[in-house]
Amino acid sequence: MTTAASAPVDRIIDNDLPTAETTPRPLSVNIQALRRRFTPRPAEDAWPATTQPREQVLQRLLSQPFQVDSHTNGHQRLQSRSLTLILDWLETLPGQTWQQRWLASGCDGLGAAWQSRIAQWLDGGGERYPLAGKHSVLPPGMALLIGGDVLRPTMAWFLSQRLGRSLMPVLERARDPEGFALLRKMCATDPGISEANGRMALGRIGVMVAAKGGLVRDVTVGDCVELLDTQAAVQKLTGAGMVCFYRLLHTMGVFPTDAPPSIRMFRSAGQLTCDELVDRYRITCRPIRNLLVEYLRERQPAMDYSSLNHLAFLLAGRFWADLERHHPGIDSLHLPVEVADAWKQRQRFKTITLTENGTRRMVTAPRRNVGDLLTAVRGFYLDLAQWAVEDPARWAPWAVPCPIRAIELVVHSKEKRHRKSRMDTRTRERLPVLPVLVRHVDEHRKKATVLLQAVAAARPGDSVTVADQTLQRAVMIRSPSGKIFADDPTASTRRDLSQEEHEAFWTWAAVEVLRHTGIRIEELTELTHHSFVQYKLPTTGELVPLLQVVPSKTDAERLLLISPELADVLSAIITRIRLATGAVPLVAAYDKHEKIWNPPMPLLFQSRFGTENRPVTGATIRRLLKKALTATGLTDPDGQPLVFTPHDFRRMFITDAIMQGLPPHIAQVICGHRDINVTMGYKAVYPHEAIQAHRAFLDRRRATRPSEEYRTPTAQEWDAFLAHFEKRKVSLGTCGRAFGTPCIHEHACVRCSMLWPDPAQKPRLTEIRDNLIARIAEAEREGWLGEVEGLRISLAAAENKLAQLHPDPAQRSPIELGIPTVTTDH
Known part of the structure; x- marks a missing residue:
């Protein structure tokens, strides 16, 4: 048996996890309900503009506001010929309206190849005018037909080609000049929207207006969702600049008041129902599948979603799906002894794939959470037995002997002791080097700030020397994005100084807040501007600043005293994120554990992402910590780079607080633990504690013994002691x-x-x-x-x-x- 070695690897894949976890899954019931609530406008094939006769269409589109005086005669003649050519082609197709003829042509599904279809008709003798360069002639006429609401191609058709240069001027001039003018004004006054992102947002809004008809204010939330889905399918783009159009329309007041503040809410996973949680693992036996669903529904009211999801994973994935995979056709919870023993043996080990330097190899490693699995399965069997007494008609058929004996849980309880030992060792390794990390992130933040300010003050192309490093401010060819770039002559690379300063600040902020408060990572990301409260001491009347930690894991809020050092950090964070008006932006955060969107709140840990403010996630903080520790060069006893997790700061905070004399029951309240044993489990035992306790024992024992035994020796006794060693030579x-x-x-x-x-x-x-x-x-x-x-x-x-x-x-x-x-x- 090959076990996982301690050598560094690039990637680790657990091959024993249920395969259903990695397969794409449909949207949850909640997200589907949200989408049904905000549906897009339906596609039509008849409306007043598309039913107009040919002469009326030509007269309307070849006059103002579709034509302007600034156009030359040659451009107007080109538009007239292009428009006439496309109408001639459409007249050869079946349909009562121009839209019906367009759909009958099949060009809507061709994307950018629609011009080739018309060119084939022209080559077949249908050309009325001898025009050269047929493909270059068609776009101006198509822009007039779409801008005049004669044709409404689908969103996929618009996104598969570039028609914005000729279409957008027509839409802004003839369709909704007031709406597009207001949008352009909003883009110009919003410092977070660059010129490129603003142009892209206007183009997306123009696509929805052209594809669905109406004005800018007629765009619905469902239209935006349909555009986002089409955009992801056609262009494979889901970046920050791609969703800026939704924020503009939401700020403009186009949507109803109950519209989601972010379009990303329509694409999140959302909470799955009990049926969906079980169906992820493709259980074959329907009675067992239905039983697991009913069991989860019974447990759901007393559990949060994260715990419910984990319980479904253990029972449906690690337990029954594994049994069906190794024993096809199994349909009873009453497991034979050999089947149960074989399942327990399989769960003790896992086969993983290690990818190291491009080479993949299979290894077997012991599982560390077998006790949690056995506890969940035993609890499942015992719950069924108990419920069978209370409701026999429903649960009695499933009351069978449990394959997990109580003694097996006692045996696996040593896993907790081993885990405690590993965590104590981890804390003892990291607490002494914490000052090194704190000093590094603070110095790196200050250097990054000074460097950014120096380069920002220089002109493009000028060289700047700061702290023994010389950089040259980059000359940007494209439109400025607000970021500061510099070229490093020694490394021949271009550095994003704005991003470096951004990462350095939030790394420093995360380290300082975590080490001064000992809060969990999810509590850190949920801190808001409303978390600051004051308490007036009844004796002196002094106002004490407190930090309110919202309910998270234990669903109980608590208050922490803000030290002067923590106050400086929080003040720097607020100064950074505050707008010019003095307000902290409202940000909607997604709770990845509960799979729900929280309402917009003035989060402290937020930053600019593209065109909108987004929360700084726990994954980002972990990445920044890893990057900072790599830069320090700290290593563990095995010589590998030292790794800090956000929860390590919590353990170090509790250990240091109790070592400094804080009573454990006070530490329990500060950390939000329900049981003091959990708090003591976080505290690492140091060897010097045992030494001090032993010395105290010796002092107490000496106090009870005759004082003559500890008197100062006389000169004769000391000479006799030294003479003894002189007489030892033979x-x-x-x-x-x-x-x-x-x-x-x-x-x-x-x-x-x-x-x-x-x-x-x-x-x-x-x-x-x-x-x-x-x-x-x-x-x-x-x-x-x-x-x-x-x-x-x-x-x-x-x-x-x-x-x-x-x-x-x-x-x-x-x-x-x-x-x-x-x-x-x-």
Whole structure:
């Protein structure tokens, strides 16, 4: 079995996760309901402008406001010929209106190839006027027909080609001049909308006006959603500039008051129903599938969505879907012993794919959360048994013996102890180096700010030297986007100084707030301008600033004291995000755990993203922390780059607070824990705590013993102590007996285990050994058997002392361990 090594890898994929988790899933019921609530305007094939006869269409489109005096005669003749040519072609097609004839031609589905279809008709003899360059002649006439609301191609047709240069002037001049003028004014006065994004937003609004008819104020929320879906399908674009048009229309007051503040709400996953949560895993047995759905519905009122989703994953994915995958046709919760044991064994390990330097390999690693899975499955069986007593008609058929015994949960409880040990070790590794990280992010923020200000003050092309680095402000060919770029001559790269300063500031802000408050990452991202409250001390009347943490994991709010250092950080954040009017922008944030959109709030952790303000997400903070730690060069005991997670700051905050004397029950209130044992579980135990406790024990024990034992020794006693060590030198080496103890061998040093032989006395030891051998031979020859036994004991002791001086070379030679073989389980 190959286990996951500690070597750095590029990517890790868990192959044992249910495959349904990675397949695209439909929109949730809530998102579908929201889309049904805001439906797009239906496509029509008949309206007054498209039913007009040919002569009336030509007369209307070839006069003002479709034609302006600034157009040259040649341009007007081109428009007239193009318009006449397209109308001639449309007249050859079936239909009662011009729109019906356009749809019958099939050009709407051709996209940019619609001109080729008309060119084929022209080549077939249908051309009334001898025109060269047929493709260049057609767009002006098509722009007049669309701008005059004679034709309404679909949004996909508009997005598959470039017709804006000829169409937008017609729409703005003849269709809705007041509406488009107001939009242009809004784009010009909004500092967050660049020239390119504003032009793109106007083009998207023009597409909806041209495809659906009416004015700008007639555009609906459903039209915007349809455009966004079509845009993602045709152009594969979903960037920030692509959704700017919705914000403009929302600010303009086109939409109703209950319209979502962001169009991204229509594309989020949303909360899934219990049926959808179970159906992700494609369970074959319908009775079991229905049972799991009903069980989740019973548990749903007492659980948040994140916990419900995880429970569905454990029961439907890790439990029953795994059983169906290995035992096709299984249809009963009453599992045979061999089936249950095989499932437990499979869940103890997982097969993962490691991608390292472009090479993929399969390894097997133990699971760390087996206890959570067994607890969920056992709770499922026990709940069914309990509910069967309360409602037999509904639950009694499913009350069967549980395959998970209580003793198995006790065995797996050691996982929690191992987890506690790992977390304590992690905290002990990171708490001492926290000042290094804090100092680095602060210095990096200051350097990035100074560098940005210096380059921004320079003219394009000028060189600036700041902190021993020379940069040249980049000369931008395109329209300015508001960002400051600089070229680095030494690295031959272009740096986005605005982005560097942005990342440096929010890295510093996140580190400071996390380490001073110990709040969770989701609580950090939900801090708002309304989180600041004041408390008046009843004794002195002093106003104390407090930070209100909204309910998150435990659904209980709490108040934290704002220290002066934290106040400086929060003040810098508010100064950065505040508008020129002094207000903090309202931002709608998506809760990825609950899968819901929160109402617009003045979030503290927000930044400009494209054309709108968006919250700084937890994923962004994790990425910034990782980048900052890489720059510090800190490593863990294995030599790998040190990694900080936002939750590490919470553990370090609790550990440091309790070590500084904060009572644990006060730390529990500050951190928002329901159980004090959870708080103590966060606190890491340091070795010096045990040392201090042992010293305190020694002090208490000494206090109960006679004081004479701890008096200062006299001069005679001290001389006797020193003389003892002077008398430890003997002829064969050094005596190692303790102070004040007699010689137990009556100075027979060869036999004494306390003798440390001196290598320089080897000849003397050899002479003693040879003499003992000769004396033993003489005693045996003379029959002095009483001395033979004693001499042999002395001889063995002498040989032992010689062996201590020169151990057996075989014992000092290296041992060949061999090369281990590694097998891979696929």
